[in-house]
Amino acid sequence: MKRTVFFISDGTAITAETLGHSLITQFPDVSFRQVRLPFVDNEQACREAVNAINLATVRDGAPAIVINTMLDETLCAIIGTSSGVLLDLFATFLRPMEQALGIAHKPRVGQAHGLTNVDKYEGRMDATNYALTHDDGVSVDFKEADLILVGVSRSGKTPTCLYMALHFGVKAANYPLTPEDLDEMRLPHFLRKHKYKLVGLDIEPERLSQIRETRRPGSRYASLRQCRQEVDAARSLLRMEGVPMFVTTHSSIEEISSRVLLQLGLQREMF
Amino acid sequence: MKRTVFFISDGTAITAETLGHSLITQFPDVSFRQVRLPFVDNEQACREAVNAINLATVRDGAPAIVINTMLDETLCAIIGTSSGVLLDLFATFLRPMEQALGIAHKPRVGQAHGLTNVDKYEGRMDATNYALTHDDGVSVDFKEADLILVGVSRSGKTPTCLYMALHFGVKAANYPLTPEDLDEMRLPHFLRKHKYKLVGLDIEPERLSQIRETRRPGSRYASLRQCRQEVDAARSLLRMEGVPMFVTTHSSIEEISSRVLLQLGLQREMF
Numbered sequence: 001m002k003r004t005v006f007f008i009s010d011g012t013a014i015t016a017e018t019l020g021h022s023l024i025t026q027f028p029d030v031s032f033r034q035v036r037l038p039f040v041d042n043e044q045a046c047r048e049a050v051n052a053i054n055l056a057t058v059r060d061g062a063p064a065i066v067i068n069t070m071l072d073e074t075l076c077a078i079i080g081t082s083s084g085v086l087l088d089l090f091a092t093f094l095r096p097m098e099q100a101l102g103i104a105h106k107p108r109v110g111q112a113h114g115l116t117n118v119d120k121y122e123g124r125m126d127a128t129n130y131a132l133t134h135d136d137g138v139s140v141d142f143k144e145a146d147l148i149l150v151g152v153s154r155s156g157k158t159p160t161c162l163y164m165a166l167h168f169g170v171k172a173a174n175y176p177l178t179p180e181d182l183d184e185m186r187l188p189h190f191l192r193k194h195k196y197k198l199v200g201l202d203i204e205p206e207r208l209s210q211i212r213e214t215r216r217p218g219s220r221y222a223s224l225r226q227c228r229q230e231v232d233a234a235r236s237l238l239r240m241e242g243v244p245m246f247v248t249t250h251s252s253i254e255e256i257s258s259r260v261l262l263q264l265g266l267q268r269e270m271f
Numbered sequence: 272m273k274r275t276v277f278f279i280s281d282g283t284a285i286t287a288e289t290l291g292h293s294l295i296t297q298f299p300d301v302s303f304r305q306v307r308l309p310f311v312d313n314e315q316a317c318r319e320a321v322n323a324i325n326l327a328t329v330r331d332g333a334p335a336i337v338i339n340t341m342l343d344e345t346l347c348a349i350i351g352t353s354s355g356v357l358l359d360l361f362a363t364f365l366r367p368m369e370q371a372l373g374i375a376h377k378p379r380v381g382q383a384h385g386l387t388n389v390d391k392y393e394g395r396m397d398a399t400n401y402a403l404t405h406d407d408g409v410s411v412d413f414k415e416a417d418l419i420l421v422g423v424s425r426s427g428k429t430p431t432c433l434y435m436a437l438h439f440g441v442k443a444a445n446y447p448l449t450p451e452d453l454d455e456m457r458l459p460h461f462l463r464k465h466k467y468k469l470v471g472l473d474i475e476p477e478r479l480s481q482i483r484e485t486r487r488p489g490s491r492y493a494s495l496r497q498c499r500q501e502v503d504a505a506r507s508l509l510r511m512e513g514v515p516m517f518v519t520t521h522s523s524i525e526e527i528s529s530r531v532l533l534q535l536g537l538q539r540e541m542f
Binding site: 001003011012013014015017018019021022023025026027028029030034036037038041062063065069071083087089090091092094096097099100101102103104105107108110111112113114115116120124125128129132156159162163166250251252253254255257258259262267269270 | 272274282283284285286288289290292293294296297298299301302305306307309310326334336340343356358360361363364365367368370371372373374376378379381382383384385386387388392395396399400403429430433437465474484494522523525526528529530533540541
């Protein structure tokens with residue numbers, strides 16, 4: 001079964017798509033064609049959206065699903081004339097929010113993912129820059145770090161740090177445990193003095209070998225034997241040092257980030 | 272007015288927080304204390320959540336708002352015993368989705384931001400790695416690039432590329448226009464041959480000067496005069512070459528990314 005789902009918004013449509021994705025994960029037997037329609041903020045754009053929805057309905061032989069996060073009631077009414085089934089975030093949840101809070105909402109368009117708070121935005125950008133300049137052991141001055149991810153090469157440290165920096169404004173550094181560190185079975189002094197900021201990323205050796213193989217095919221670095229040795233040594237070292245560890249083999253960077261922040265008690269607002 | 276809002280989920284709570292943020296932007300006069308409760312996937316965790324909600328209600332003197340994206344009905348029922356006002360994503364929208372699709376949903380926990388499709392996930396990680404190795408003119412081999420952001424130094428290229436790579440799996444490269452490029456008033460040959468992939472990032476010189484000032488205080492690089500010259504030259508060059516441009520001065524990386532993808536017709540699924 002093929003069905004079209006539209007994510008419509010007067011802003012980036014990120015909220016609409018996030019909401020929509022969560023809903024469609026619950027219907028694994030449906031093949032969804034996904035169409036993002038951001039910046040639908042005038043009547044002309046609305047009429048074009050209605051046309052696209054009606055077309056999809058005819059082609060699929062069944063109504064398109066429309067996840068809508070537009071605020072303007074006049075514009076929403078235009079979308080409402082389409083043949084799609086409308087699931088509307090604000091129309092659904094603003095009323096109960098108003099009742100709970102005892103005040104009316106003040107319609108503000110494009111706030112969720114816009115540049116609304118310059119200081120917080122700068123914080124995210126600073127954190128991203130920090131993650132880039134404290135990646136992969138390039139700088140080991142971790143004074144300003146909110147957290148430091150440690151693990152063997154290719155255990156997922158870099159993308160996780162970038163994700164945490166971009167979305168939580170967290171200054172996330174990372175350090176790849178070197179063969180020397182693993183031989184000596186001790187944390188280097190620049191990590192030891194920030195021990196309470198450390199979190200280890202663990203990975204199954206088989207998966208690590210696959211990942212390294214795509215980077216350096218046939219190398220000793222990618223061999224299962226080498227991966228096993230490094231992972232075993234890293235586990236022993238981090239366990240001995242009392243550093244908390246998370247297994248990344250079957251986890252996304254979103255899941256790892258969420259768990260790391262929870263572990264360290266970093267309650268940062270998400271962007 | 273101070274009120275507490277909880278984002279509760281059996282997974283990362285990213286969907287709950289995204290949804291919640293959109294809603295609370297509409298109540299600018301309320302000071303919200305935000306609490307993320309991810310991985311609430313058992314009765315014990317639910318009971319702790321209920322305690323936290325009840326405590327917040329007592330402290331605020333008014334019911335906490337609870338944005339819930341848990342799936343399990345038994346666990347949701349426990350949360351339902353709290354003193355909070357429940358706004359429930361799945362309870363609200365799954366029924367209309369089922370009616371529209373004509374089939375029942377199959378409850379699947381932690382799918383929205385989990386590692387569910389390994390190939391797509393690898394694509395995101397590859398794209399992130401690509402963005403890192405094709406950042407700031409480090410490599411100018413843009414054969415594999417989906418798009419190339421160009422602009423003067425500190426116009427927002429790097430974080431925007433990282434965001435697009437992480438969330439849309441787009442191979443986003445960037446190249447900083449050098450004083451030489453701007454003097455010669457022509458695109459270097461390695462950009463010229465990928466002209467259809469180019470998007471320019473424009474920025475107001477005043478803002479650019481501020482940003483550069485935090486990096487190199489008092490430098491010629493950060494001076495308003497220098498910023499004006501570079502921005503003017505970059506605008507002329509890109510206009511002459513017919514490269515589309517977006518102003519980043521008052522836009523977030525989410526907004527720029529959304530506009531760039533729309534401009535280039537890259538309809539990629541968001542993660």
